[in-house]
Amino acid sequence: MLRYFFSRLVTTVLIVFGAMLLLFLLTAVVPGDPAVTLLGPQASPELVKRFVSEMGLDQPIHVRLWRFFANVLSGNLGVDVVSGRSVWSLVLNVLPDTLILTFSAILLAVVTGVPLGIYAATHRGSLLDNVLAFVSVAFIAVPSFVIAIFLLLIFSIWLDWLPVLGAGRSGDFWDAARRLILPTLSIAATWIGFIARLVRTSMLEVLNEPYIRTSRAYGLSERMVTYKYALKNACIPTIAVLGLGLGRLLGNAVFVEIVFARPGLGRLIYGAISERNFPVVQGAVLVVVVLFVLINLVVDLSYSALDPRIRRDGAGGSPV
């Protein structure tokens, strides 16, 4: 297990380095002059010069690349040249909002999608199974921001139950919780259907395995067979998909953050790209990348904990 852990850790570090290199190159080749975009017509030549120097854009590309890596490795994500604040502080300011939104959406999707998938698998061909199949596919096909707008119209305008804006008074728990409901539902809706379909398919596969038949033959209850023996193995593909899906969730979060005017990393990155605010783009995207690979590392490790064959294969194979 330890060997597997270190091999995954090395891969993770390499992925982060690769992502950093790609990120740097992308911001270097993207068209648009950041001095012009950020400073606008008011900028004097001396300010433009200073601005370009502060961003390091007057340096050769290899120097900029070296500085970028050196800064990141020393824990410095740079300074937002517009506000003068550190990129870390900007990211930390909105990171909790993004994490809360993303994880609450995942939680809702799992808590709802897994039982629905199990029910559909154990009641194959029933009315609810058919309805679920239709609804799941419909929700998977509809983008989150469309769902967001419909939810706003229904729950905020027609029923007047929940607020429109996704962010309220800072530090007010109940206000924050109320404002989280619709953004969470918007992102989770697609995933509930997806997870339900995935769990259903995996469960049907597992329920046909010989060991399940054997368990039943031993006289174990259907509940124990389903939830203790079948579900554990059926969940493995779901866990893997959830890890990979985090990137997609963060992507969906951008649109949802815009629709609900909610603070978050997605909105920070979107605004920074529009303004060519490269230090903020690089810093914020890097945090997303690190989050993404760390969560996938955890997923991989939990995946291997659930299925010992994986860590044996990943560790270079075994004659057994």
Place this chain on the structure above:
Amino acid sequence: MTNTINRREIMAGAATAGLLGALASGQGAFAQAGPRKTIAVRIDRDLTNLDPAHRTGAWDGNVCRSVFQRLMKQKPNSAELELDAAAEVKQVSPTVVEFRLKPGQIFSDGYGEMTAEDVKFSFERIGLPPVGDAKPSTYKGDWVNLDKVEVTGPLTGRIILTKPRANLFDIAIGDVSGCIVSKKAVEKLGGEHSVKPVGSGPYIVTNLERQRGALLKRHEGYAGPKPAYEEIAIRYIGDPRTTDLALRSGEIDFAVLSPQAADPLRSVAGLVVTEQPSIAYVWLGMNTEKEGLKDIRVRQAIRLALDVDQMLAAGYNGKAPRLNTLLPPQILGHWKDAPVYKRNVAEAKKLLADAGASNLKLKLLILNQPAYQNMALVARALLAEVGITLEVDAQEGGTYWSSGKGDTGKNLDLFILRFNGKHDPNFIMQWFVSGQVGDWNWERWANPDYDALFTKAAGEIDKDKRIEDVIAAQKLMDKSAAFVWLTNEVNVLVHRPWIKPAAVPGWLDWQYDSFAVGA
């Protein structure tokens, strides 16, 4: 098979219902938190830097003008100046302005009484080269020709210019670059001053959070008249559709929208929708250095082939006023007799034939926003009728705003541009001088006579003579046929009936402290 509900399910159901009830009970709390005491306003760009010297746009500037005092400030809903922090401001010569501060004007957070030293510090940190490691101000140009500020007493001083300047009061003294900061606070707080500004004005910033907005509270130590509202909650909402829903649900009380975005709100009960002409100006420009467009007859043909009214109907639902010259009607020196070009296909074709321009293919650069996209589509159809093939190149902000810079700008053909204005002709005219070619003069139009008129008007203290110079400059622009003026836009104000919003005409510069209680 029987369905039974057990004790655990009942408890879970009750807990869920309780949670939902608790969540729903808080609904509307923000909107109802003391209407007429607190108002929530929407801004469409995030607040970034509330230090007047380093503000990043009108959104920051509007907070600055309610947090800081100036020697003089605009009257409510007017561009005319009145005394603010100063008891007296006197122009004693074309290059010297004397001021005397009112006593007892107190900065917030215990930074004491405002003095002439604070005024000197505030103006010189923007207008003069930075001292030591300080960052130069983006708005240095607002204090152009500033030589120094002399302190002659605790509350008195002299602003000394290197040469006369006509717009000193409108652009520098009376606007955001004239905001008076506390020297002690800036020196002590450093960069923190950009998020926790210390002023002596009607409001203080109690909370500023990126991507959320800010909360302004009435400054009890303010020496002037108390503003009508105790709190102004400034909400950053980028998306107009979300703004629409937030207005309907009562979460915000005031927003400025485009005509298209505001139209669905006209029939909503409890909202007032009014239109205000803007001083932002939009035009279709032509690169006078580009092959094909070098010939003035081609530019004249394009001007005659276009139908500005049709373009505006498509771009602004017909709600935006037509502009026929650079300066909108609200600005000093507006050329009211400027020609109103009517579409004339035959004449346009003749001009193109005379210029030997057949099968002309041009590219029109626009920002990827609906109004410009709609206008560009109309322009493409109109130009096709005279034999010009137009390719529309819609770009996002970063790429778009860099397109006219340096040598890249040489490749432009046609473009639709929008610039924000100020209540001063020279401020608006400055982007079209020869020195701006390769920066903001995307037409690459270099005319020494225009440059001379611009410089003369900038230093002309006599108002009538200045108007003459400014109109003469606009005539030169018209003669070049490099500009097809489109509109000075319209701002649509949407608000609750119990608010009377206030702004300097043009609605770029809001006056939060003058928002009044309506009917």
